[in-house]
Amino acid sequence: MIQSSGELSLADEQAERVFKALDRFAIELPSWGFSNTGTRFGKFIEPSAAITTEHKLADAAAVHRFTGCCPSIAMHVLWDFPHGIDDASAVCESAQRLGIRMGAINPNVFEDQIYKYGSLGNPDPKVREAASRHLSDSANIAKRTGSRDLSLWFADGSNYPGTASIRRRREWFIEGLRRLHSEIGEEQRLLVEYKPFEPAFYHTDIADWGMALLLARAAGTKARVLVDTGHHYASQNIEQIVAWLMAENMLGGFHFNDRRYADDDLTLGSIDPYQVFRIFLEIHSFEWDTGKTADIAYMIDQSHNLKPKTEEMIQTAMNAQELYVKAALVDQKELAKHQGSSTLIDAEECLKRAFFTDVRPMLREWHKNRGLAEDPLAAFRASGYLEEAARERAKYQPAGGAYA
Ligand code: RM4
Ligand code: MN
Ligand code: MN
Numbered sequence: 001m002i003q004s005s006g007e008l009s010l011a012d013e014q015a016e017r018v019f020k021a022l023d024r025f026a027i028e029l030p031s032w033g034f035s036n037t038g039t040r041f042g043k044f045i046e047p048s049a050a051i052t053t054e055h056k057l058a059d060a061a062a063v064h065r066f067t068g069c070c071p072s073i074a075m076h077v078l079w080d081f082p083h084g085i086d087d088a089s090a091v092c093e094s095a096q097r098l099g100i101r102m103g104a105i106n107p108n109v110f111e112d113q114i115y116k117y118g119s120l121g122n123p124d125p126k127v128r129e130a131a132s133r134h135l136s137d138s139a140n141i142a143k144r145t146g147s148r149d150l151s152l153w154f155a156d157g158s159n160y161p162g163t164a165s166i167r168r169r170r171e172w173f174i175e176g177l178r179r180l181h182s183e184i185g186e187e188q189r190l191l192v193e194y195k196p197f198e199p200a201f202y203h204t205d206i207a208d209w210g211m212a213l214l215l216a217r218a219a220g221t222k223a224r225v226l227v228d229t230g231h232h233y234a235s236q237n238i239e240q241i242v243a244w245l246m247a248e249n250m251l252g253g254f255h256f257n258d259r260r261y262a263d264d265d266l267t268l269g270s271i272d273p274y275q276v277f278r279i280f281l282e283i284h285s286f287e288w289d290t291g292k293t294a295d296i297a298y299m300i301d302q303s304h305n306l307k308p309k310t311e312e313m314i315q316t317a318m319n320a321q322e323l324y325v326k327a328a329l330v331d332q333k334e335l336a337k338h339q340g341s342s343t344l345i346d347a348e349e350c351l352k353r354a355f356f357t358d359v360r361p362m363l364r365e366w367h368k369n370r371g372l373a374e375d376p377l378a379a380f381r382a383s384g385y386l387e388e389a390a391r392e393r394a395k396y397q398p399a400g401g402a403y404a
Contacts, residue, residue, distance in 0.1 A: 157200025224252025
């Protein structure tokens with residue numbers, strides 16, 4: 001079919017928008033997404049899964065090599081720096097050698113036996129002190145690794161009514177976060193994550209974005225809220241939360257994943273790609289309205305207990321790129337006009353037109369222009385990386401195939 005010049009220029013204009021969006025979009029990989037994880041019912045072992053920190057870095061670097069959009073890796077302190085700060089320089093150097101950099105540092109105040117009744121919210125001052133010490137050690141690790149963000153998630157809460165003082169625990173949280181805030185560097189940030197339930201089932205100390213926002217404000221000017229897409233009740237409007245947090249200059253970052261029921265940690269966009277699109281759309285609208293670039297850390301937080309981990313990460317990064325650029329294709333000017341005149345159907349069609357645009361040919365083009373394979377997943381599979389990893393990692397697997 002011969003296209004009219006009008007159509008051609010529309011295509012060119014679209015391609016330019018897509019390329020611009022792709023040039024600035026980066027999403028951070030989680031180190032914990034490369035190792036064998038499971039559910040509380042068991043864990044299925046993948047022979048190529050990462051076992052050491054070095055493996056996780058290598059896998060993350062491979063994902064970045066093929067996708068071109070994952071230059072950094074978030075680390076979990078206890079799992080990746082077993083000797084604390086003494087491990088930091090070596091881990092950093094390995095990452096650099098592999099072509100990636102250290103991303104957010106995630107302290108761990110939920111696994112140790114002392115945290116049975118909480119960390120910063122624990123009624124025992126000795127436990128609160130231990131948690132604070134671990135948090136400040138983590139802040140020092142972040143300084144050493146050159147990480148901007150200290151990403152905080154607390155399992156704190158209670159299972160039965162009356163067993164914990166909700167108000168006192170709130171105060172202890174404010175105290176602990178303020179103290180940590182005073183210890184981080186000028187360029188660093190605290191990201192406060194919320195979650196409605198699990199592991200606590202009656203009350204969670206930081207249960208929603210309102211609590212996270214108030215705690216972040218109480219902590220100090222360098223604290224922001226972290227939105228984990230899986231940490232909401234089923235029908236909650238996440239993009240509205242995102243819009244409000246951006247308007248308040250309080251959105252620090254995301255933990256992206258998808259879900260069907262609760263904190264399922266499934267592949268981003270696998271269940272409801274339109275929701276991810278709507279979240280990105282709010283961000284593009286904010287940028288269009290204000291002329292500012294939203295300062296947001298995009299991070300992945302997934303648990304790949306059934307799919308091959310590195311492949312799922314590549315799939316996730318590609319989904320993220322696709323949905324980010326689809327949202328960038330929404331004609332903001334036209335949308336604003338329809339919103340202003342309450343022409344509902346036209347406004348909605350504006351979104352749908354962008355959402356249903358097949359951006360994959362433009363993505364392939366972008367990859368080609370960067371000297372990357374046009375199809376990252378196919379190229380990764382052809383590279384033999386997984387087979388090699390399985391061979392090389394076999395010696396790290398304890399007899400019987402499972403590892404703790
Ligand atoms: C939580 C939360 C945190 C993650 C832990 C392991 O559900 O999403 O971000 O670090 O799991
Ligand atoms: Mn998370
Ligand atoms: Mn989670």
